[in-house]
Amino acid sequence: MTPEECRTLLAYDAWANERAYHACTALAPEQFTRALGSSFSSVRDTLVHIFGAQWIWLERFHGRTPAGLPPPETYADLAAVRARGAEVQRDLLNYVNGLSAADLARDFEYRNFKGGIFQNPRWQILQQLANHGTYHRGQVTTLLRQLGAKPATTDLIVFYRERAGR
Numbered sequence: 292m293t294p295e296e297c298r299t300l301l302a303y304d305a306w307a308n309e310r311a312y313h314a315c316t317a318l319a320p321e322q323f324t325r326a327l328g329s330s331f332s333s334v335r336d337t338l339v340h341i342f343g344a345q346w347i348w349l350e351r352f353h354g355r356t357p358a359g360l361p362p363p364e365t366y367a368d369l370a371a372v373r374a375r376g377a378e379v380q381r382d383l384l385n386y387v388n389g390l391s392a393a394d395l396a397r398d399f400e401y402r403n404f405k406g407g408i409f410q411n412p413r414w415q416i417l418q419q420l421a422n423h424g425t426y427h428r429g430q431v432t433t434l435l436r437q438l439g440a441k442p443a444t445t446d447l448i449v450f451y452r453e454r455a456g457r
Contacts, residue, residue, distance in 0.1 A: 292414040294392055301387050303450045304421040305380045308341065310443035311428050312373045317440040323369055327434055330427075334434045335372055336363040341427045342376040345383050345420055351401045352386060352413075359404060387417060 292300075315323060315334055324333050331337040343360035350357045366372045395414040402408055425445070432442035 292395060292418065294390055294395060297390065297395060297414055297417050298387055300421045301384055301417060303447055304424045305384060306450050307428055307445035308376060308380060308424060310445050311338065311431050312369065312376065314435055314441065314443035315369050318438060320368055322438045327437055329430050329434060334431055335366060337427050337431050337434065338372050338376065339363040339366055341424050342379045344423055346379045348416060348420060349379065349382055349386060356402060
């Protein structure tokens with residue numbers, strides 16, 4: 292994966308996250324935190340998980356070892372989730388913008404939360420982050436429908452069309 296391809300993929304991820312946040316503005320505060328029995332309890336918890344995973348990888352890339360995901364209950368409402376998510380996304384894009392082709396190809400060693408040691412090229416980890424976000428935004432789509440709200444379209448091809456001005 293080239294640096295430009297990586298930047299584009301992470302720009303797509305940021306675009307899609309912002310669209311998901313915007314779709315959530317239709318929810319009442321109670322709906323945003325309502326337990327619905329998905330992988331993560333609520334829309335809020337799912338969105339926090341998305342940016343939490345990004346934060347964990349940024350921490351690892353900067354040589355730190357986070358103990359776990361941020362607790363969703365520390366984000367009272369959509370505004371708090373959106374603000375922190377945007378901050379993490381900005382930091383991730385800044386990080387990616389500084390990577391060369393050699394940086395992306397170089398193996399990165401890390402520990403998971405269970406202490407296991409793994410190694411992957413950085414580009415694979417960054418690709419995983421975008422894929423991870425897509426997976427969980429799909430869950431947000433289902434949760435929004437269950438709550439009677441209209442989900443956002445976050446298809447990659449729509450991102451490409453918008454970028455091209457079509």
